[in-house]
Amino acid sequence: MYKPITIKDIARALAISPSTVSRALSDSYEINEVTKKRILDYAEAHKYKRNPIASSLRHGRSYSIGVVVCEVANSFFSQAINGIESVAYAKGYHVIISQSHDAYEREVMNIEHLASRSVDGLLISMSAETTDFSHIVDLHGRGLPFVFFDRIINEFETHTVTVNNREGARKATQSLIDKGFRHIVHLANAPHLSITAERLEGFKDALRDNQLPYSDSLVRYCHHGGRIQEEIEDAVAYYANLDQKVDAIFVASDRLSMGCIQAYHQLQPVAQHPAIAGFSNSDSLNMLQPDFTCVRQPAFEMGRAATEKLIQLIESRYPVYHFENIVLETEIITH
Amino acid sequence: MYKPITIKDIARALAISPSTVSRALSDSYEINEVTKKRILDYAEAHKYKRNPIASSLRHGRSYSIGVVVCEVANSFFSQAINGIESVAYAKGYHVIISQSHDAYEREVMNIEHLASRSVDGLLISMSAETTDFSHIVDLHGRGLPFVFFDRIINEFETHTVTVNNREGARKATQSLIDKGFRHIVHLANAPHLSITAERLEGFKDALRDNQLPYSDSLVRYCHHGGRIQEEIEDAVAYYANLDQKVDAIFVASDRLSMGCIQAYHQLQPVAQHPAIAGFSNSDSLNMLQPDFTCVRQPAFEMGRAATEKLIQLIESRYPVYHFENIVLETEIITH
DNA sequence: TAAATCTACGCAATCGATCCCGGCAACGAT
DNA sequence: ATCGTTGCCGGGATCGATTGCGTAGATTTA
Numbered sequence: 001m002y003k004p005i006t007i008k009d010i011a012r013a014l015a016i017s018p019s020t021v022s023r024a025l026s027d028s029y030e031i032n033e034v035t036k037k038r039i040l041d042y043a044e045a046h047k048y049k050r051n052p053i054a055s056s057l058r059h060g061r062s063y064s065i066g067v068v069v070c071e072v073a074n075s076f077f078s079q080a081i082n083g084i085e086s087v088a089y090a091k092g093y094h095v096i097i098s099q100s101h102d103a104y105e106r107e108v109m110n111i112e113h114l115a116s117r118s119v120d121g122l123l124i125s126m127s128a129e130t131t132d133f134s135h136i137v138d139l140h141g142r143g144l145p146f147v148f149f150d151r152i153i154n155e156f157e158t159h160t161v162t163v164n165n166r167e168g169a170r171k172a173t174q175s176l177i178d179k180g181f182r183h184i185v186h187l188a189n190a191p192h193l194s195i196t197a198e199r200l201e202g203f204k205d206a207l208r209d210n211q212l213p214y215s216d217s218l219v220r221y222c223h224h225g226g227r228i229q230e231e232i233e234d235a236v237a238y239y240a241n242l243d244q245k246v247d248a249i250f251v252a253s254d255r256l257s258m259g260c261i262q263a264y265h266q267l268q269p270v271a272q273h274p275a276i277a278g279f280s281n282s283d284s285l286n287m288l289q290p291d292f293t294c295v296r297q298p299a300f301e302m303g304r305a306a307t308e309k310l311i312q313l314i315e316s317r318y319p320v321y322h323f324e325n326i327v328l329e330t331e332i333i334t335h
Numbered sequence: 336m337y338k339p340i341t342i343k344d345i346a347r348a349l350a351i352s353p354s355t356v357s358r359a360l361s362d363s364y365e366i367n368e369v370t371k372k373r374i375l376d377y378a379e380a381h382k383y384k385r386n387p388i389a390s391s392l393r394h395g396r397s398y399s400i401g402v403v404v405c406e407v408a409n410s411f412f413s414q415a416i417n418g419i420e421s422v423a424y425a426k427g428y429h430v431i432i433s434q435s436h437d438a439y440e441r442e443v444m445n446i447e448h449l450a451s452r453s454v455d456g457l458l459i460s461m462s463a464e465t466t467d468f469s470h471i472v473d474l475h476g477r478g479l480p481f482v483f484f485d486r487i488i489n490e491f492e493t494h495t496v497t498v499n500n501r502e503g504a505r506k507a508t509q510s511l512i513d514k515g516f517r518h519i520v521h522l523a524n525a526p527h528l529s530i531t532a533e534r535l536e537g538f539k540d541a542l543r544d545n546q547l548p549y550s551d552s553l554v555r556y557c558h559h560g561g562r563i564q565e566e567i568e569d570a571v572a573y574y575a576n577l578d579q580k581v582d583a584i585f586v587a588s589d590r591l592s593m594g595c596i597q598a599y600h601q602l603q604p605v606a607q608h609p610a611i612a613g614f615s616n617s618d619s620l621n622m623l624q625p626d627f628t629c630v631r632q633p634a635f636e637m638g639r640a641a642t643e644k645l646i647q648l649i650e651s652r653y654p655v656y657h658f659e660n661i662v663l664e665t666e667i668i669t670h
Numbered sequence: 671t672a673a674a675t676c677t678a679c680g681c682a683a684t685c686g687a688t689c690c691c692g693g694c695a696a697c698g699a700t
Numbered sequence: 701a702t703c704g705t706t707g708c709c710g711g712g713a714t715c716g717a718t719t720g721c722g723t724a725g726a727t728t729t730a
Binding site: 016017018019020023029030031032035054056057058059060 | 708710
Binding site: 055 | 685686687688689
């Protein structure tokens with residue numbers, strides 16, 4: 001069995017105390033340059049690697065942060081994760097990703113798991129199903145720092161990172177209007193998500209700006225965020241049965257867009273499909289559906305910002321009372 | 336600052352020794368049922384959570400496994416990760432995912448990072464760029480268990496989990512032939528990947544089976560796995576310049592398929608695009624490109640199998656000398 | 671009744687790194 | 701000559717959980 005070399009081994013080998021070795025390795029000014037060099041050389045020659053577990057125990061910190069998202073197989077989140085990693089690694093933190101699959105139980109389980117002191121903080125984007133926030137209350141009570149991004153909750157005092165969903169939604173809807181469509185409906189995400197309400201407002205804004213009538217009957221919600229194709233098909237069937245022929249749809253996410261396009265494929269020839277615009281960070285959607293107008297979120301930047309804020313919280317020596325709600329702007333890609 | 340309750344706290348509160356508490360919590364037979372119940376009740380009432388870090392230090396194990404893939408924003412890998420998680424969580428392991436982005440340096444860095452004793456074992460799918468395996472040799476020398484999946488290396492004595500790439504490639508190519516195409520080329524991944532060679536063989540098999548001529552000029556490699564769109568465009572341009580008009584392409588991965596479709600979109604009207612078939616686990620590709628014939632890998636199962644093998648290695652009390660090369664079958668989806 | 675066996679628990683060391691206290695020597699200052 | 705500094709370094713406790721060993725007291729056996 002392989003046994004890694006420890007500080008004590010070095011100390012014994014060089015006939016000095018472990019304290020000195022530890023200090024030399026952390027480049028303490030208290031250690032003579034000569035001694036330091038001897039230690040460092042020996043350490044390098046024998047491939048000494050600090051045991052992060054022991055170090056964590058001593059410091060009461062794990063130098064890792066947990067990420068809770070609905071799924072990684074999603075352009076937005078995978079880009080956000082890249083942003084998270086870029087900051088985290090630069091600051092010496094591990095990133096532990098966990099997926100809720102938009103299921104409440106899994107979200108609770110994952111947060112519980114991560115929070116039981118194996119991470120120093122959490123980056124959370126709420127699951128679509130979650131309406132009960134007691135697990136988050138728990139976190140708060142436990143004093144574990146966390147930052148929300150994308151799908152946030154406003155009930156908690158902490159940093160949040162989002163985009164201007166309302167304006168993004170307005171722009172997307174406006175682009176459909178600009179193309180001449182007048183009977184525009186909205187395929188929305190789960191109703192309790194923060195982003196859902198905001199995007200709906202933007203949709204209404206655009207209609208109002210153009211003196212188009214709004215009615216709740218224009219909106220269909222997908223309670224599982226499109227995870228169940230049936231809910232999308234139901235929505236599409238509903239649209240098909242409206243008195244007014246739907247000529248365009250503003251869709252809240254790329255998963256929904258994907259499902260929506262597929263549903264229409266099964267239903268009718270492409271020529272009859274309504275136009276679609278919506279939030280999406282998927283390159284492939286654009287690639288394969290060239291006329292698809294989409295609202296891009298600065299996912300990477302959001303990940304970066306959220307992580308910076310989280311690490312700030314983690315490393316803060318004093319309790320933080322001032323929290324920021326960072327709102328970034330979206331970019332619209334039209335064709 | 337929040338301070339979690341420890342075993343010592345419980346011991347002090349109940350006026351017993353920490354050892355007893357520890358043993359009670361791990362349900363030792365040496366502890367009286369009455370005492371045990373007192374301790375368990377107190378622990379639950381005060382929400383005691385075992386400190387995994389201290390536990391890890393003591394056991395020399397971290398109960399976490401590292402996953403090194405090129406990227407999570409990839410249907411195959413995200414499905415594989417779901418499989419990995421399902422097994423890992425069930426057996427009490429954390430999963431730490433890291434992405435190489437198909438870059439050699441990042442792969443080395445990530446493996447180094449994970450291996451420095453913060454994980455008990457690694458699940459690795461090689462980066463497209465990697466040709467130097469010394470960092471893996473290092474792992475081996477260090478005695479850290481690892482299992483390869485998908486993109487494997489045969490130079491090492493360990494378990495591997497793959498699919499029958501050759502047969503999958505043959506089937507995909509055959510499906511193109513069945514549709515009447517005769518001038519079929521192959522858009523391949525990075526040449527040093529195990530999957531690349533195997534899929535090429537399958538491609539050749541199909542041509543041979545049908546008395547179609549094979550030549551190396553039919554194959555274009557993407558050294559960065561399609562990460563750089565330009566390399567795909569070059570390949571497509573190359574195909575366009577062949578004497579024989581290319582009427583179908585067998586593509587090695589969904590990322591490449593995506594890029595390929597996009598490249599053709601820029602080049603010529605859809606009607607003139609060659610047919611495409613290839614390896615892909617992407618639902619969206621299928622959704623949006625309904626005539627796309629694809630070879631599905633049992634990604635979830637591969638993740639499961641690899642993780643089970645890895646945990647077996649980790650938990651084995653004796654050195655393991657017998658290694659398995661698990662090969663699963665692919666499924667072809669034609670239209 | 672004495673000895674052997676159990677039951678149930680405590681003591682103290684351990685995992686590796688870190689850090690609070692000191693301590694000692696050398697040197698300049700008074 | 702004595703005191704105060706400064707530079708360098710060691711001892712030992714600590715983080716929290718775990719465990720080999722030991723043992724008091726109860727119970728059983730010879």
